[in-house]
């Protein structure tokens with residue numbers, strides 16, 4: 001098991017003892033880094049709701065929700081129809097079993113392509129979203145939809161986390177991200193969290209360029225031993241890369 005922690009006691013207990021018991025696809029490595037960012041936001045006074053599109057049985061959702069600050073809620077959106085209708089009950093049971101108070105957690109059975117930003121804003125009680133994990137249908141259309149859906153409700157210092165980027169099974173999905181970044185030049189790729197495995201693939205973290213200074217130096221210092229020093233070449237800037245086993249090719 002990779003020796004990594006978020007620094008948030010409740011999240012770290014879950015990551016150490018229970019994370020792998022909840023069926024799901026996100027890596028523990030990524031969940032620890034995201035938990036760290038959620039803790040960092042709370043420390044900075046960045047307040048708002050936490051959202052996941054594509055909760056499945058709650059593995060990553062629970063890690064996020066354990067980082068809720070007082071007065072905040074976690075909203076989980078899923079069609080809850082795959083691989084069978086029982087997934088919704090399993091999601092609820094997992095949230096209860098892992099200590100998410102039902103009144104802090106809002107379950108929304110819906111297809112994200114049928115939700116408008118106005119619907120989402122209403123569901124959020126007009127509160128901004130400070131951290132969102134998008135992990136729904138791995139297609140360009142759906143990711144474009146989901147990015148547009150959350151963009152309008154994102155906190156000024158909010159973070160968008162995207163699952164299964166650069167996954168060999170979904171090579172076209174990343175196009176939706178670059179199109180989004182071109183449409184929104186104020187947004188930047190903050191960090192690439194590298195894969196643990198083919199079923200625990202990389203995540204992208206995106207935030208406003210003006211918010212980078214809140215997160216980038218902090219990530220670098222908290223996770224320096226996972227830093228891939230060449231970083232990610234975005235042509236006009238470099239984004240941070242964190243990888244479970246950083247190394248460079250040996251060239252003699």
Ligand SMILES: C[S@@+](CC[C@H](N)C(=O)[O-])C[C@H]1O[C@@H](n2cnc3c(N)ncnc32)[C@H](O)[C@@H]1O
Nearest residue numbers: 024025026054056059060078079111112136137
């Ligand atoms: C890969 S699983 C999510 C895994 C989970 N986030 C984790 O880390 O363990 C993808 C989920 O997205 C849901 N989904 C797919 N397309 C969706 C859509 N358009 N709207 C809402 N949920 C969707 C599926 O039902 C499935 O539960």
